[in-house]
Amino acid sequence: MDYNFVVKNDFGGEAYLSMNDVPGVFSPSKGYHRQRPAELTFMKPQNVKDNAHLVALTWRVNDTVAQQFVTNRSALANEAQTKIEEYAAMNHHTSAE
Numbered sequence: 640m641d642y643n644f645v646v647k648n649d650f651g652g653e654a655y656l657s658m659n660d661v662p663g664v665f666s667p668s669k670g671y672h673r674q675r676p677a678e679l680t681f682m683k684p685q686n687v688k689d690n691a692h693l694v695a696l697t698w699r700v701n702d703t704v705a706q707q708f709v710t711n712r713s714a715l716a717n718e719a720q721t722k723i724e725e726y727a728a729m730n731h732h733t734s735a736e
Contacts, residue, residue: 654679
């Protein structure tokens with residue numbers, strides 16, 4: 640992952656936007672040209688064991704969609720953790736010089 644440029648296959652976290660905040664979804668739109676940009680908080684995905692909702696999904700052993708979702712979320716959390724560690728090592732190496 641290049642920390643100065645993000646491409647579509649890089650994953651560093653995720654952000655959520657409430658559908659209530661999207662113009663025109665639940666209320667009439669005032670026109671997109673008048674809308675201000677939304678600021679989103681970028682978050683690291685939680686490990687499965689740290690998220691009660693994901694833990695509940697792991698108990699759905701006969702639900703292949705739930706199991707695949709949990710597997711994908713776990714992979715994203717692991718990938719994000721790896722990237723954080725790489726970034727920390729890179730910064731530690733740079734600051735030691």
